[in-house]
Amino acid sequence: MRIGELSRRTGVSERALRYYEEQGLLHPERRPSGYRVYRDADVPQVRRIRVLLAAGLGIAQIAQALPCLTDDDLPAPTCPELVAELVKHRDRIGEAIDELETTRANLDTIIGADRRAG
Template sequence: MRIGELSRRSEVSIRSLRYYEEQRLLHPTRLPSGYRVYDDADVIRVQRIQALLEAGLSTRKIEHILPCLAQHADGVALACSDLYGQLVVERDELLARIDTLRTSVEALEAVISASPSPDAV
């Protein structure tokens, strides 16, 4: 399939697909005309890339994780045990950032609650 079809099937923009290729996350075959050709498996690969990006991982980390993902009955799991620790660290860093953001929201909430509404002034 060509890039437009992959874009439609994966619901990802053509621009993003080209970026994923630049970041070595996608490896389409090139026709002599220069057109990119993708396999059906690339739809799943793009969906995994999207999920990992949404999880907060960088494309550099995703490049190393993608080859180690395997489909299991319960979902996607790592087939490479050496990445397990890295993902645990990544998760813990995300949780720490969430805690920091929650603290910031609570501080803002306190300021907002203690302040008169602009409508009341």
């Protein structure tokens, strides 16, 4: 299939698909005309990329993670080292959430003090 069809089947822009190729996440065949030809297996690959992006992983992390994921719609890690890295990533996100909640509480206190003074 050509890039437009992959874009339609995945809901991902052609520009993003080209970027994924540049980053080594997709490997379409190239015709002598220069057209990219994708395999049916690239559809779930793009979905896995999108799930990992939505989970907050960067492109370099995704490149390392892709070989260690199942081919299911909801990817599952098959390499123990990937699980450890994902746990660390989740823990960093949890810490960031805690810091943001503290910041919000501080703002709520300031806002409340402003209302009491007014």
